[in-house]
Amino acid sequence: MKKYELRDTAVTLLSRIGDQGGYSHLLLDKTIQTKGFDSRDTALLTEIVYGTLSYKLTLEYFLRQFVNKKLENWARWLLLSAFYQMYVLDRVPDHAVIHESVEIAKQRGHKGIASLVNAVLRNVQRKGFPNLDNIQDPAERISLETSHPKWLVERWISHYGETTAREMCAVNQVEKPISVRVQPMLTTRETAMEELTSQGFTVRASAINPQGIIIEKGNILKSDLFLSNQVTIQDQTSMLAGQMVDAAPGMTVLDACSAPGGKTTHIAETMKNEGKLLAYDLHAKKAKQVSQKAEKLKLTIIEANQADARNLQETHAPETFDRILLDAPCSGLGVLRGKPDIKYHKSEQDVLSLASIQAELMHDVAPLLKVGGKLVYSTCTVDKAENEQVVQTFLAEHPDFEVDPDFQQELPKAVQDAPGLSSNGLQIFPQDFDTDGFFLVRLVRKA
Numbered sequence: 001m002k003k004y005e006l007r008d009t010a011v012t013l014l015s016r017i018g019d020q021g022g023y024s025h026l027l028l029d030k031t032i033q034t035k036g037f038d039s040r041d042t043a044l045l046t047e048i049v050y051g052t053l054s055y056k057l058t059l060e061y062f063l064r065q066f067v068n069k070k071l072e073n074w075a076r077w078l079l080l081s082a083f084y085q086m087y088v089l090d091r092v093p094d095h096a097v098i099h100e101s102v103e104i105a106k107q108r109g110h111k112g113i114a115s116l117v118n119a120v121l122r123n124v125q126r127k128g129f130p131n132l133d134n135i136q137d138p139a140e141r142i143s144l145e146t147s148h149p150k151w152l153v154e155r156w157i158s159h160y161g162e163t164t165a166r167e168m169c170a171v172n173q174v175e176k177p178i179s180v181r182v183q184p185m186l187t188t189r190e191t192a193m194e195e196l197t198s199q200g201f202t203v204r205a206s207a208i209n210p211q212g213i214i215i216e217k218g219n220i221l222k223s224d225l226f227l228s229n230q231v232t233i234q235d236q237t238s239m240l241a242g243q244m245v246d247a248a249p250g251m252t253v254l255d256a257c258s259a260p261g262g263k264t265t266h267i268a269e270t271m272k273n274e275g276k277l278l279a280y281d282l283h284a285k286k287a288k289q290v291s292q293k294a295e296k297l298k299l300t301i302i303e304a305n306q307a308d309a310r311n312l313q314e315t316h317a318p319e320t321f322d323r324i325l326l327d328a329p330c331s332g333l334g335v336l337r338g339k340p341d342i343k344y345h346k347s348e349q350d351v352l353s354l355a356s357i358q359a360e361l362m363h364d365v366a367p368l369l370k371v372g373g374k375l376v377y378s379t380c381t382v383d384k385a386e387n388e389q390v391v392q393t394f395l396a397e398h399p400d401f402e403v404d405p406d407f408q409q410e411l412p413k414a415v416q417d418a419p420g421l422s423s424n425g426l427q428i429f430p431q432d433f434d435t436d437g438f439f440l441v442r443l444v445r446k447a
């Protein structure tokens with residue numbers, strides 16, 4: 001490998017992901033395979049690419065302080081990735097970053113650009129990066145410190161206050177630990193934890209789900225337990241949705257927006273694979289994923305098919321289901337951790353259009369619930385328009401429904417004190433339990 005090939009590859013990947021919209025993990029995996037990088041180089045390449053993307057707005061702000069002319073894309077990414085290494089990565093010496101960046105500029109461009117790269121990076125080395133503490137506007141400061149779009153920070157401040165918004169943005173920059181759900185028909189949490197520990201894993205029981213295990217150390221994808229389907233990967237907050245559906249063996253249950261099927265399979269397990277679980281998804285390919293997952297886990301009560309959940313009244317009689325899960329399509333603002341670039345592609349308009357689809361979905365699946373039946377509404381986003389307000393509007397228009405009076409007390413103890421718990425549902429912030437952000441509420445049909 002040429003000395004600077006790794007950093008040069010990072011620049012190519014950043015241009016393809018950052019400017020051309022390529023999928024970060026796919027491009028990275030393919031490049032690592034083709035180039036045959038060893039594990040150390042792979043780790044550094046991944047760190048530079050993901051880190052630069054996840055701090056893009058911060059690094060671009062720094063760049064504007066040092067360069068006031070338009071650069072070619074590759075040169076911009078070269079400087080941004082060098083900034084990332086100098087700003088965040090303590091173990092990489094500045095002189096190595098500067099030397100290799102100048103070499104890359106020489107190879108890719110002309111002498112002029114190489115000396116510009118050299119001058120900018122030496123200037124940064126001498127003066128340091130601008131101090132973000134001097135920024136007065138709180139939204140602007142959080143936006144630049146944590147590289148979140150300013151509209152989003154402003155929205156979160158207006159919904160939840162400055163402290164919560166700041167903590168959320170900060171934790172979004174840190175990867176969350178992987179968690180798994182134990183398949184109760186195949187093993188118990190205690191046995192699974194013992195087995196993993198004896199194989200060298202460091203694990204911890206989830207405080208918010210009785211089937212959840214947090215993997216602190218070890219590659220779960222290679223474990224016997226994962227390969228034999230005794231555990232499946234799922235965020236602890238998602239497990240909460242399946243649990244709160246409160247489905248029992250023999251019931252008829254609807255999972256209206258089910259793919260890829262994490263919650264469907266969880267619900268089928270709580271039903272001990274007895275009864276009927278109809279799962280739908282708007283996309284046929286995705287509904288197939290649910291069938292495949294069900295088949296793999298031998299959960300025969302799941303029937304997965306393609307359908308627009310807004311039209312299910314055409315094929316199902318009113319009051320068919322004992323339980324309904326509406327895990328609605330959403331803006332995904334709760335799942336930004338470990339996904340360095342998706343926060344830049346969201347807009348306020350996306351949030352608002354999704355909120356109106358969510359309201360339609362609620363309105364259209366509700367008549368399918370039996371009187372006395374329970375409906376869980378959930379999203380993996382953190383936004384009042386998509387969460388509490390959808391619930392509030394629905395309840396105002398459907399006096400035959402109410403928030404289940406047992407909802408709060410049936411939540412796991414740890415969650416009952418969560419700051420986002422209100423009369424309209426539970427908003428989990430990613431910083432509360434070191435998970436994704438998630439919203440859920442359980443409604444009951446009174447008449």
Ligand SMILES: C[S@@+](CC[C@H](N)C(=O)[O-])C[C@H]1O[C@@H](n2cnc3c(N)ncnc32)[C@H](O)[C@@H]1O
Nearest residue numbers: 257258259260261262263281282308309327329
């Ligand atoms: C949040 S994801 C569901 C995740 C899933 N419940 C799980 O835990 O694995 C939302 C799903 O809703 C589907 N979807 C979007 N609009 C829909 C509609 N109108 N009817 C049914 N499914 C829809 C999307 O294709 C997506 O797979």
